[in-house]
Amino acid sequence: MGSFFNWWSTRYTTEVRYPKESALVATKEQHSNTTSVFLRDFVERRCPSLYSEFRPAWWLPNGHMQTLYCVLGDFSARDKVVYKRTLLRLLDGGTVGLDFTPVDDSHLPSDTPIIVVLHGLTGGSYESYVRAILSPACMPVHQGGLGYRAVVVNFRGCAGVPVTSPQLYSAGHTDDLRQALFYISHRYPEAPLLGLSFSLGANVMTRYVAEEGEHSRLKSACVLGCPWNLAANASKLLATHIGRHVYSKGMGRNLVNLLKRHVGTFAPDHEVAKAAAATIALTKPTIDMFDEHFTKIGGGSSPPWPFASANDYYEYSSSHNVLNKIKIPLLAINAADDPVVQDVPMDAEGNGWVIMALTPCGGHLGWFESDEGWGQIKRWIKRPVFEWLRATGEDFVRSPPHWRPLHEEDGFLKEVGIDRLGCKELDGNDIIVGTEGEAGLLAGL
Structure with missing residues (x-):
């Protein structure tokens, strides 16, 4: 009885921390007018769910239970997503898999925002935490969704992607994401690209936007459960x-x-x-x-x-020591009771482009709260992420970035001035059902 009382009486307010000097950003207001506001004010107005109470489901009261449910729970009937896969051959001989949804996007305008996703340690586009956000985010607006496109970048060897060179992937190798973004931005040149990443993928994405600075091909980034140090x-x-x-x-x-x-x-x-x-x-x-x-x-x-x-x-x-180099809006959310990630750099090295949020509970990529019906759950994290994607995809106005132009050389798409990187699309587009995981691997990590 005592533990239940403690669960019910505890305050579950997220700690949201901004540097003293927040970045100044341009935003769209009513009647398509543009105004400049501090990123802090922009987020406080556009992402109210970030400040809402997250009370974990009573039967998942701590980080261990939240994490283990993420790994062992049955999510096969929830958040179904169907993808069309494009394989990219990279200049070093490696292969990455891009899973696009919706499969038929011909009805979407050319400037529809695209959510670019990086999964966790040994996961892929099938992960429940990926689908929990992409399934509703890619629904039409009249059905309550954002009406966006999305693409999951599956690392070498993950989610059925073949290994075609003597290399896998890691928390610090950013070039595969970089080359995937060549292809995505070339295929959809008018679309803003919004980064969304989880765990190991969050570390890769954070390092990428730090390395690129103002030249990032991502307009914004949201990183969840990043391992930082x-x-x-x-x-x-x-x-x-x-x-x-x-x-x-x-x-x-x-x-x-x-x-x-x-x-x-x-x-x-x-x-x-x-x-x-x-x-x-x-x-x-x-x-x-x-x-x-x-x-x-x-x-x-x-x-x-x-x-x-x-x-x-x-x-x-590690990504904790490059936060000061980021020059696009980045929202990072971790849980204080995450048993996998216990060291979180809440000061963000004083970078005004970065917002750090720490929920008191949620485990590693869990954030499960009670839903209607006995024993039913939903993910609290969907609400602040949705608001962030809508705000940075539609309301945030980015100054025109000075990207290096892309060109084709020997069949490979490359950036001018960088000879070591390039990618080309391979023939064939498979349909991937997002709920089908890989046998022998624990999901959710």
Whole structure:
């Protein structure tokens, strides 16, 4: 009885923190007039749900329960999304998979905003946390949706994407997203691109917008459950019994099982193949063991890969120390009871473009609250994310960015002045049913 009373009486207000000097942004007001406001004022007016109370479902009262339900819950009948997949061959021989929805978008105007999504550790477009937002966001406006397009960028080897080069992906490798954005912005040149990302993908997206600064092809970004300081969060995860033996080993097992599916594609005497062979031979590896044996070698391209150690990889790839370089609106939401991410940089290095939000509960990518009906749940996170996407997609007016022009060379789409990157579309477009996950992998992480 006492724990129930504590659950009911606790205040569940989100901490929203802005730097002292908020960025000045242009916004559309009534009658299509444009005015300048501080980003803080813009968000307070356009995203009221960010300040609303989030009370977790009574039977999911803490971060462990929220996280485990995200992993083990049955979401197969909820938020169904159908995608059309486009495979991109990258200049280094690798392949990424772009899953577009709606499948038939011919009725949408050319300037319809596009939500560009990066998934979590070993996930893909099928993840429940992805579909929970994309299913309603891509519904027509008259049905209560935003009426937007969306595209999920599936990392190499994830969600059925083939591995065609001696490399996978990691928290610090941003070039695959960069090249995917070449293609998306070329295919839809009039559409604003709105970033939405989860967990490991959130770290990649944060680093991308920091590296690009004012030249980011994303107009805005929303990052959920970002792991930020990789070394600190890995250390804190390993410091507890449940952290080491449930979460870290669960993620390590996912990564090893994913690697096993693709190890045969690597040339036997390649350094990545040797690292893969040693990695899949590990017994009950934690995520840091996987990174020490494989990610430091096969998680990105040279330079800067390979790294001497997992800690060197963590130092390079962390996103908490690049927040000061971001020059577009970025909303970051974490949960204070997230058992996977316990170190969150709420000061955002004083960058006025960044809004940091910390819910008191919600676990890792959970944020489940009670819905109508006994035992029914919904995700609180949908409301503030919806408001953010609408506000930055339709009301925020961005100064014309000075992107490097795109051109085609030997069949590859490239940016002028950058020879190492390029992509081209492969033949064939498969229809992907978003609720079909991958066997042998725990979803939700």
